[in-house]
Amino acid sequence: MKRLVPLIILLITIFGLAYYITPKLPQQIELRPLGEFYLENSYFGDYSAKSPEVVTSILWDYRGLDTLFETSVFFIAIIGSLTLFRLNKKQEEEAKQKTEEFRIGLTLIIKSVTRVIVVMILAVSASIALHGHLTPGGGFQGGSALAIAPLLIIVAYSKYALEENGLDKTMALILRSVGLLGMALVALIPLLSGDFIMQNQPIFPAKLGGQLVSGSLIYYNFFEFLAVGAGFTAVFLLLAIPEKVFKKFLRREANE
Amino acid sequence: MIEIPLLMLLITVIIGLIFSYLAIIEKDLLKAIGFSAIQAIAYAIAFYILMAPDIVLAYVAVAVGIYSALLIFVVSKTERYEVV
Numbered sequence: 001m002k003r004l005v006p007l008i009i010l011l012i013t014i015f016g017l018a019y020y021i022t023p024k025l026p027q028q029i030e031l032r033p034l035g036e037f038y039l040e041n042s043y044f045g046d047y048s049a050k051s052p053e054v055v056t057s058i059l060w061d062y063r064g065l066d067t068l069f070e071t072s073v074f075f076i077a078i079i080g081s082l083t084l085f086r087l088n089k090k091q092e093e094e095a096k097q098k099t100e101e102f103r104i105g106l107t108l109i110i111k112s113v114t115r116v117i118v119v120m121i122l123a124v125s126a127s128i129a130l131h132g133h134l135t136p137g138g139g140f141q142g143g144s145a146l147a148i149a150p151l152l153i154i155v156a157y158s159k160y161a162l163e164e165n166g167l168d169k170t171m172a173l174i175l176r177s178v179g180l181l182g183m184a185l186v187a188l189i190p191l192l193s194g195d196f197i198m199q200n201q202p203i204f205p206a207k208l209g210g211q212l213v214s215g216s217l218i219y220y221n222f223f224e225f226l227a228v229g230a231g232f233t234a235v236f237l238l239l240a241i242p243e244k245v246f247k248k249f250l251r252r253e254a255n256e
Numbered sequence: 257m258i259e260i261p262l263l264m265l266l267i268t269v270i271i272g273l274i275f276s277y278l279a280i281i282e283k284d285l286l287k288a289i290g291f292s293a294i295q296a297i298a299y300a301i302a303f304y305i306l307m308a309p310d311i312v313l314a315y316v317a318v319a320v321g322i323y324s325a326l327l328i329f330v331v332s333k334t335e336r337y338e339v340v
Binding site for chain 2: 003006007010011014055056128136137138140141142144145147148151155232236239240243
C-alpha cells in the first residue's frame with residue numbers, strides 16, 4: 001500500500017496539469033500546408049511517388065536519405081553487438097555443440113503451438129513488408145515482426161534447432177548483407193542515367209504486370225525487411241549461447 | 257461532451273502509466289519485464305486510437321517481442337532478484 005502513494009500523487013499531478021493546460025491550447029481544425037502537400041502528391045500530382053500510402057512514400061521517397069542513414073545507424077548497432085560476442089572459428093564450432101540440458105526442450109503443447117504460430121508470423125511479416133506501399137507497414141515493421149519467428153523457435157526448441165536447419169549466424173549475416181547491398185544498389189541506380197540519388201519516379205516502373213509496385217518503394221521495403229529481420233536474428237543467436245559455454249572459453253583463454 | 261475514442265485513449269494511457277510505475281519499483285526483474293510488456297500493449301492501443309498504424313506495427317513487434325526477449329536474455333545472464 002505504501003508504494004502506491006507516489007503513483008497516486010503522480011496521477012493527480014498529471015490530471016491537474018491536463019485540466020489546467022487543455023483549455024488554453026489552440027484548436028487545430030485544418031491540415032497544415034506540408035501535410036496537405038504530401039496527401040495530394042503521394043499518388044496524384046506532379047511530385048508523385050505513385051503510392052497511396054503516404055507514410056511509406058515519405059520514408060523512402062521524399063525523405064529517403066533520412067531513412068538510409070537510420071538504416072546505417074541500425075547496421076552499426078548490430079555490428080557493435082556482434083563485435084562484443086566475437087568468437088574464433090574453433091569456438092564457434094564448439095558453441096554449436098548441443099549441451100546436455102537442451103536435449104529435451106519444452107513440452108509438446110508449446111512445441112506444436114509454436115510450429116503453427118511461426119508460419120503465421122512469417123506470412124504476416126511478409127505481408128506487412130511487401131504491402132508496405134499500399135497499406136500501413138513497411139520494411140522495418142515487417143522485419144521486426146519477422147525477427148519474432150526465430151525468437152519463438154529459440155525459446156520453444158533451442159538455438160541448436162535453428163542451427164541444425166541451416167539458419168546459423170553466418171547465414172543470418174549473409175541475408176543481412178544481401179539486404180543492405182540491395183538497398184545501396186537501388187539507391188545508386190538512378191545515378192547511372194544522370195538523375196538524383198534515391199530518385200523514384202520515373203526511373204523505376206510504377207506498375208509491374210498490372211500490379212502497383214510504386215517504383216523503388218517495394219524494393220526498399222523488401223531489402224529492409226531482409227536486413228532488419230536477419231540482423232536481429234544474428235544477435236539473438238549469439239545471445240542464446242549458454243553462459244556456461246562462454247565461461248568455459250574465458251577460462252581456457254586465461255589458462256593459455 | 258466526451259467522445260468514446262478519447263475516453264479509451266485516457267484509460268489505455270493510464271494503464272500504461274500504472275504498469276510502467278510498477279515495472280520501475282518491482283524487485284523481481286522477470287515480473288518487471290512482464291509489467292513493461294503490458295505497458296507496451298497499452299501504448300500500442302493508444303497509438304492505434306491516435307491513428308498511427310505504422311507506429312503500432314513497429315511498436316508491438318519491438319516493445320512486446322524483441323525488447324522483452326532481450327531483457328530476459330540479459331536477466332538469464334545475471335540474477336533474477338534486484339538486491340538493494
